[in-house]
Amino acid sequence: MRQRSLTALAVAAAVAVSTAGCTVERHWGGDTAKAGSGKAKVGLVTKTDTNPYFVELRNAAAKAxxxxxxxxxxxxxxxxxDNxxxxxxxENLMQQGVNTILITPSSSTGVLKAIQDARDAGILVIALDTATEPADAVDATFATDNFAAGEQEGAYVKAALVGADPKLLMVDGTAGASVDTQRHGGFLKGMGLEDGAPQIKGHxxxxxxxxxxxQGMENLLQRTTDLNAIYSMNEPxxxxxxAALKARGLTGQVVLGSIDGGCEGVQNVKSGxxxxxxxxxxxxxxxQGVLAAVDYAKTGKKPSGFVxxxxxxxTDKPLPGVESKDTAWGLQNCWGGTE
Known part of the structure; x- marks a missing residue:
């Protein structure tokens, strides 16, 4: 791990996001606002500050x-x-004296020591979106059940094949990341497959x-174009x-599914x-994370477990046995903008 210094902390603080009615000032040496004091001071740490998903999460937290x-x-x-x-x-938020930290950990294990330091200082720590390993490294986790989301994607793709034997390519995320592992496993369960099944033609x-x-799909398509299904871990x-399928004129023969629910992704479903x-x-x-933080500041009560x-x-092509909403509903409830 790189040596941490006041200079590095200042750089990290420079990316702090300020919103009306909220504060991003650093309070060097400040005491943590005590639970039960009634004064909620909430810090959010996201994986990046540019991904539309985390922009939405940040803006919603600021508004709440x-x-x-x-x-x-x-x-x-x-x-x-960037662990x-x-x-x-x-560390910066601890110096500011927050009493709750909400975090979407880049790695399920990469920030555990810092999280424990925060908890030892009396700070409530809640994971958002991505669980830690072990799960009880934080006080609570508010997130999508990513295994269930993958299973929903797999169940739809299987139903869309109308009994045809799957010929599947899989586009996974970051190897070893908990979200990637959960969505991948859930998708295969929804498809009724296991890793190593002959129906999986590549990943x-x-x-x-x-x-x-x-690029990865282009490489896979050089090996085979005999396919009818593609799993993607997220919408990008x-x-x-x-794009790789379109370049080879293969879009009409493949059922392509994904997970996220961004407005651009819903538009991608609407356009086919x-x-x-x-x-x-x-x-x-x-x-929900902010409300838990406010309650903790007032009462000292901590949430626990997975929420x-x-x-x-x-989808705009509903299938028997698969509960779904159409893109009109999706565009009313999606997050982020469209390009």
Missing amino acids: AKANGAEFSALAGQFDG DGQVRAI TNANGDQSLAQ MGRGAH QLAVTVMQFPRKMAE NTGSTTI
Whole structure:
């Protein structure tokens, strides 16, 4: 781990997000606002501050904090996987004297020491979106049940094949990441398959990135074009897979599914680039996290365990046995903007 210094902390603070009625000032040497004091001081640490999903989560948290009279600060890693940046952000928020930290950990294990330091200082720590390993490294987790979301995607793709034997390519995220593992496993369960099944014709890891997904899919298509189904772990990777399929004129023969529920992803379903997406609800995660922080500041009561914030299948081609909503509903409930 890189040496941490006041200079590095200042750099991390520079990416803090300020919103009306909220604060991002650093309070060096400040005491943590005590639980039960009634004064909620909430800090948010996201994986990045540019991904639309985390922008939505940050904005929702800021709005909820303002509505409930809480002070609010937001920091982020510089890139997905920036564990050191998140550690510095946690240290910075502790210096500010927050009594709750909400965090979407870049790695389920990469920031555990910093989280424990915060908890030892009396700070409530809640994971949003991504669980830690072990889960009880934080006080509570408010997130999508990612295994269930993957299972929803798989169930739809299987139904859309109408009994045909799957010929599947899989576009995974970051190897070893909990969200990737859970969605991958859930999808296979929904399809009625297991890892290593002969119906799986290939897979690629694209780290959530659209360009990497397109390159990976192009490589897979050089090996075989005899396929009828594609799993993508999130919508940017789904778009990358679609671009590779389109270049080879294969879009009409493939059922392509994804997970996220961003407004752009819902538009992709509406336009036919994706057959289905499974929507998650970052706004709900953020709001519930802030409300728990406010309650903790007032009463000292901590939430515990895993709180599932839900997921909904979005498609304009509903299928028997698969509960879903159409894209009109999806566009009313999606997060982020469209390009």
